[in-house]
Amino acid sequence: MKKLLFTLFGILGVIFVTSGQTLVTTQPQNKNVVLEDYTGIHCQYCPQGHVIAQSILDNNPGRAAVISIHQGGYAAPNAGEPDYRTPFGDALAGQTGLTGYPSGTVNRHVFIGGVTALGRGDWTNASNTTLAEISPVNVGLTSDIDTVTRLLTVHVELYYTANSATTTNYINVALIQDHIFGPQTGAPNPYEHMHMLRFLVTGQWGDAVSTTTAGSLVERTYTYTVPAGYNSVPCVLSDCQVVAFVTESHQEIPSGDVVNAIGGTNLYIGDITTSDSTMLLGYPASVSTFNLQANSNLTGTESFVVKISDNAPTDWAGNFNINGTDYSDSAVVSLTKGTPKDIVLNVTPGDSSGFYCYTLELKSVSNPKAPSKYFKVYVISNVNTMLVNAAGDDNATSRQAVYLNALQAAGSSFNAVMSSDLFVRASQAKILPTVQDIFYNVAWTFPAFTDPEALAVKAFINAGGDVFVGGQDIGWDIMSDASGSHGTPEAKDLYTNYLQAQFIDDGSTANNKWIAKVGDSIFGTVATSNVVDVNGGNMYPDQIAPLGTATPIFYYNTALTKISGLRAMKGSAKIIYFGIGLEMIQTVAVTNDIVNRAWHWFMGYTLGINENSVKSESLSQNVPNPCNMSTSIRFTLAAPELVSLDLYDMSGRTVQSVIHGNLTEGDHQVNISTSSLNAGVYYYTLQSASGKLTRKMIVVK
Numbered sequence: 225m226k227k228l229l230f231t232l233f234g235i236l237g238v239i240f241v242t243s244g245q246t247l248v249t250t251q252p253q254n255k256n257v258v259l260e261d262y263t264g265i266h267c268q269y270c271p272q273g274h275v276i277a278q279s280i281l282d283n284n285p286g287r288a289a290v291i292s293i294h295q296g297g298y299a300a301p302n303a304g305e306p307d308y309r310t311p312f313g314d315a316l317a318g319q320t321g322l323t324g325y326p327s328g329t330v331n332r333h334v335f336i337g338g339v340t341a342l343g344r345g346d347w348t349n350a351s352n353t354t355l356a357e358i359s360p361v362n363v364g365l366t367s368d369i370d371t372v373t374r375l376l377t378v379h380v381e382l383y384y385t386a387n388s389a390t391t392t393n394y395i396n397v398a399l400i401q402d403h404i405f406g407p408q409t410g411a412p413n414p415y416e417h418m419h420m421l422r423f424l425v426t427g428q429w430g431d432a433v434s435t436t437t438a439g440s441l442v443e444r445t446y447t448y449t450v451p452a453g454y455n456s457v458p459c460v461l462s463d464c465q466v467v468a469f470v471t472e473s474h475q476e477i478p479s480g481d482v483v484n485a486i487g488g489t490n491l492y493i494g495d496i497t498t499s500d501s502t503m504l505l506g507y508p509a510s511v512s513t514f515n516l517q518a519n520s521n522l523t524g525t526e527s528f529v530v531k532i533s534d535n536a537p538t539d540w541a542g543n544f545n546i547n548g549t550d551y552s553d554s555a556v557v558s559l560t561k562g563t564p565k566d567i568v569l570n571v572t573p574g575d576s577s578g579f580y581c582y583t584l585e586l587k588s589v590s591n592p593k594a595p596s597k598y599f600k601v602y603v604i605s606n607v608n609t610m611l612v613n614a615a616g617d618d619n620a621t622s623r624q625a626v627y628l629n630a631l632q633a634a635g636s637s638f639n640a641v642m643s644s645d646l647f648v649r650a651s652q653a654k655i656l657p658t659v660q661d662i663f664y665n666v667a668w669t670f671p672a673f674t675d676p677e678a679l680a681v682k683a684f685i686n687a688g689g690d691v692f693v694g695g696q697d698i699g700w701d702i703m704s705d706a707s708g709s710h711g712t713p714e715a716k717d718l719y720t721n722y723l724q725a726q727f728i729d730d731g732s733t734a735n736n737k738w739i740a741k742v743g744d745s746i747f748g749t750v751a752t753s754n755v756v757d758v759n760g761g762n763m764y765p766d767q768i769a770p771l772g773t774a775t776p777i778f779y780y781n782t783a784l785t786k787i788s789g790l791r792a793m794k795g796s797a798k799i800i801y802f803g804i805g806l807e808m809i810q811t812v813a814v815t816n817d818i819v820n821r822a823w824h825w826f827m828g829y830t831l832g833i834n835e836n837s838v839k840s841e842s843l844s845q846n847v848p849n850p851c852n853m854s855t856s857i858r859f860t861l862a863a864p865e866l867v868s869l870d871l872y873d874m875s876g877r878t879v880q881s882v883i884h885g886n887l888t889e890g891d892h893q894v895n896i897s898t899s900s901l902n903a904g905v906y907y908y909t910l911q912s913a914s915g916k917l918t919r920k921m922i923v924v925k
Contacts, residue, residue, distance in 0.1 A: 247364025264298025394430030539574025666695025
């Protein structure tokens, strides 16, 4: 190992770590995200960018840093307004290729369009991609400030686990500040500005590092006297943080980190790891087990706190086991560097349906300022209907209540919610065999579908799953090839061959009605509603046309010339696609009716058996569904009748004759053993002289 010690700016020679203990690990680590957000106080949509940036921080503790750079025309203050600009902003922006605000770069990497600048809708997906990649260099960082002299001292440590792509790298140290209150267009004022760049301690492009080969350890210390303010805007030391990151040349950022300016450290204490899946399919009252290991990076033997937390309902239970002892909250454990300790994390779902996260936190007792390490696992249980929210920003999540309320009104009770990035992971982990249908809430999100998301949706449909997709500008984003759109081959294949749609026009406020196609067997009697702007003056209801098996089901105009909604078949899968999100339909009763009909169409597939609508009879969804060893079915008869209740597989073959005989009027319940059935999709049909009713059920093993 080569150890190089550099000093700069009148080095004090301060070493912030104990003898023999480095800040970083010598093991390869994934990249951390460094998001540089180009913003301004007169930028209307910049607050939306700030929300996205904060969500990236919140969802990835200890793995991301945000630097908000006030720059450009929108950042120029009017008379009497504060000036948040810096001497560095224009040069930084100049190498991004940005054409609008807010723009951001994620690790200064080129993801799309040949430039590093990304629209706010792309930040989350770019961050997720970055977080999954291995960095050639680990970045250690400590910071402290003498609050009397305001002298900032920053120690940076680099360890190269692989050769850098360039022979010269640069250490960059940025001073940022939170809780600066001032003006901001597009948000209530005064607005709380966060992560604001105040100064680059290492200058415009950083401090050169020439030893960038595997095994090199580089340590440098920087000092800087922080002024009372910048451009007459006070610099409050307790609100400051320090970001340190490495660039290859002045462009690509392999990794970086952020710590508090006063007494901050990112000392790498260790981690929790597993070689198994972090997502499992669970069952009520059955334990799902994750086999993990806790590892220390601290010299010798040290004490650590292990703590469990979750977002699950109270009838779910989680605990972890160390050395044969179960803990439902926290435990103190001794770890020795180089000797992993086994942890068994157990999750027992209750009857409540859902997809939930359990988190283990690892915290050093002797280094309380060192950041904790977090490890997340996920369990899905008792779910047949999934709401997927597009993850590009918070727009879809903010609209999810429209879908959830409508599903509840429809009688759908085995539901769960996940973001589209987690849906991709769940698809890859193959934990969705019980999910029969997906309501994919795009809202007004860009990109509407990333390639991994498009692949996951296509895989779900190919497996026979039913999909409802709704959102504004999906067609424009995928099919227009306009500047700023995301028309990849995978996304276009999803749009044309799976949603079976042709994009006709971006739409305008003239597309302001929601009118059902009379005669459609599913939606033909849905009432008319207005289509309204819910996106602050941005109303672009996509006009579409059918391809393949698709047929129009809704229109934007009374002349019925502008198609707004389609339904189609892809094999046995049912597809519904709307050119708007449900949140844009003004009348709640209409929204609920649409979801009710869509969900029942999805759940009532009849395998070619002609189903008559019999209002005097009812057939309920089996409970539980999905089921394992047994399930119960309830139905109601309006009069004494000869009835049969039969169970079919996907080919239409009868696998179980449950009932055949005369039954009295009223409510009935039958329990069915499914222990001898293979895992898969089945259908059960109630038949009498009055007609036939069919529902879908899932058997899991």
